Amino acid sequence: MKNVELSEKLVKILNLRYEPVAVKLIKKGQHLPEGFIEPANNIRHCQSIMRARKGESFIIPAEKHACVVGASSLGLVTMPPKVKAGEFHANIGLFECADAAANMISQRFELEENSTIATVVGPLKDFEFEPDVVVLVDVPETLYWLVPAATFFEGGRQAFSTAAFQATCVDSTIIPLLTVKMNMSLGCFGCRRSTDIKNDEMIAGIPYVNLEKMVEALEKIHEGPMQKARKKEG
Numbered sequence: 001m002k003n004v005e006l007s008e009k010l011v012k013i014l015n016l017r018y019e020p021v022a023v024k025l026i027k028k029g030q031h032l033p034e035g036f037i038e039p040a041n042n043i044r045h046c047q048s049i050m051r052a053r054k055g056e057s058f059i060i061p062a063e064k065h066a067c068v069v070g071a072s073s074l075g076l077v078t079m080p081p082k083v084k085a086g087e088f089h090a091n092i093g094l095f096e097c098a099d100a101a102a103n104m105i106s107q108r109f110e111l112e113e114n115s116t117i118a119t120v121v122g123p124l125k126d127f128e129f130e131p132d133v134v135v136l137v138d139v140p141e142t143l144y145w146l147v148p149a150a151t152f153f154e155g156g157r158q159a160f161s162t163a164a165f166q167a168t169c170v171d172s173t174i175i176p177l178l179t180v181k182m183n184m185s186l187g188c189f190g191c192r193r194s195t196d197i198k199n200d201e202m203i204a205g206i207p208y209v210n211l212e213k214m215v216e217a218l219e220k221i222h223e224g225p226m227q228k229a230r231k232k233e234g
Contacts, residue, residue: 001212007125013218013226014142017201018053019123022131022208023173025074025111026118032059033129036120042066045074046168046191048121053137057122065119067190070169074119075111094164094189104163109174133176134211135168136204137197143184143204145218145226150182150210152217160184167191172205180207182214 001009003022010020026032036059039048044067048058065071069088072079082088086095086102095101124134136143147158160183162171167188175183185203197203206214 001215003127004125006211006215007123009215009219010124010136013215013222014136014138014145016136016142017138018136019055019125021049021052021135021137022120022122022124022127023049023133023135024120024127024129024131025116025173025177026059026120027075027115028117030117032118033120035128036122038064044190044194045070045119045121045173046188046195048119049135049168049172050137050191050195050197052121052123053135055123057120057126059118059120061118062116067169067194069190070166072113073108073110073166073169073174075113075116076119078113079105089165092189104165108163108166108170109161109178110170111174111178131208133173134206134208135172136206137201138204139200140202141230143202145221146182146184146204146206146214148221148225149214149217152221153213158182162186163188165189167203172203176205176207180209182206182210 007020036057039058042064062076065076068080069083071077086098089101090098161175162185165188167185168191171183171185183205187202191197
């Protein structure tokens with residue numbers, strides 16, 4: 001299936017509030033895709049995703065990434081010493097001490113420093129090439145259906161990794177990319193402070209290589225179990 005078809009099916013079957021968002025990490029030595037513009041001002045990875053779900057597209061070079069924490073995890077820049085030592089996140093007030101914050105950072109999934117030169121973010125339907133990850137933002141009931149879709153053919157259970165910070169950069173982009181498994185996040189301090197994500201919304205990141213199979217599963221689930229379980233509102 002082409003990206004337009006995949007996107008349309010996801011929106012229709014899940015009744016998504018927003019467009020599925022595609023994310024591509026451009027590595028050193030790779031060509032920058034055409035048809036994408038740089039944002040006028042520096043932007044965070046989470047902000048680019050939240051704006052892309054409403055139709056915008058961006059190519060964001062390292063120097064245009066506003067959040068060094070997210071940029072360092074994406075391999076765009078070197079991790080600042082205060083982030084590595086835990087001082088940065090401890091000062092926000094969500095950890096008792098810098099050591100606790102440093103422990104979170106030491107366990108995060110991340111790409112090699114300065115291995116990425118840009119991120120490309122936009123609606124999946126507008127991508128004429130294969131992204132790395134597709135990100136969905138919606139309410140828990142909607143994203144729940146990704147779980148049976150992920151286990152439809154082979155069974156098993158789903159395990160999700162998350163933290164108080166880095167819901168879009170680590171949880172929804174890097175973890176799916178590196179593990180080749182879907183991951184979900186309840187959101188984080190940064191994205192909830194810096195974007196328009198709603199209080200009742202959460203995030204899912206799906207490896208693009210798994211997306212077509214998941215859509216096939218959703219089509220099979222849609223007419224039976226999904227219709228029986230979904231509550232009609234209003």
